Amino acid sequence: MVRPYLPLNAFRAFEASARHLSFTRAAIELNVTQAAVSHQVKSLEEQLNVVLFKRLPRGLMITAEGESLLPVLRDSFDRMADAVERFRGGHVREILAVGAVGTFAVGWLLPRLAAFRERHPFVEVRLSTNNNRVDLAAEGLDFAIRFGAGAWHGTDAVRLFDAPLSVLAIPAVAHDLREPADLLGLTLLRSYRRDEWTRWFEAAGLPRTQPPQNAIVFDTSLAMMEAVLQGAGVGLAPPLMFSRLLAAGAVVQPFETSLALGSYWLTRLQSRSLTPAMAAFSAWLAEAVAQEGLG
Incomplete structure (x- = not known):
């Protein structure tokens, strides 16, 4: 032609x-x-x-x-x-498009991403966040990091680690929480999963407890925890993703009880062949997870 x-x-x-x-x-x-x-x-x-x-x-x-x-x-x-x-400096730069659940991106990936970039300086990571709803093909993503059971049509999924939910509250609120039943008088914050508070109460030994109906629903744990910090209520969120808030004492975990509802997974389209950048990112993630004893 x-x-x-x-x-x-x-x-x-x-x-x-x-x-x-x-x-x-x-x-x-x-x-x-x-x-x-x-x-x-x-x-x-x-x-x-x-x-x-x-x-x-x-x-x-x-x-x-x-x-x-x-x-x-x-x-x-x-x-x-x-x-x-991509060819600057005599090296081929490769773009890696990653979509991630916002909570994972902010709470776990971003604090560690500099280590990946230092090891692989010629991979340009383009990170987008979502609320666990993602279309790999339509959004042109190499990988999507999602939360769930690991079954998404047309994708290969590699389990990263669990992120159990537990009660998180600001210290002033947590001070008056002696036992799980004390939560029933508070505003409970949750995600779109309707049964998570009911299941947490069951795990805490209150099988017949129905949580109040005035719960505030959020589409991300990030927004939920911002509401917690502002004193809007008590959140049910993964402590692992908010370790910096816990370490700083901005929030506390008043009860040891936790609830596992799924895992984080690294997913890609089955039709998508691994590029060198994808292989490098996948291997680095697996290594980082293993080093922290999370897998």
């Missing part, structure tokens, strides 16, 4: 002129003359047989045809810049 000639200099001149709505300012950015930019844009218009700008006394106004071309060029230039950046 013979590809059509692509006038890259003219495309650059058009894109810069569209951003500045000025041939003069585009020329300054590109370090050429204003006449050169104007000529390049005019040449592009003639080649495409369209008008890209309306020339005004005090600048430019982009036309509908120009508006349709601009985002395509911006995306192409960004992708070319990313590709060139």
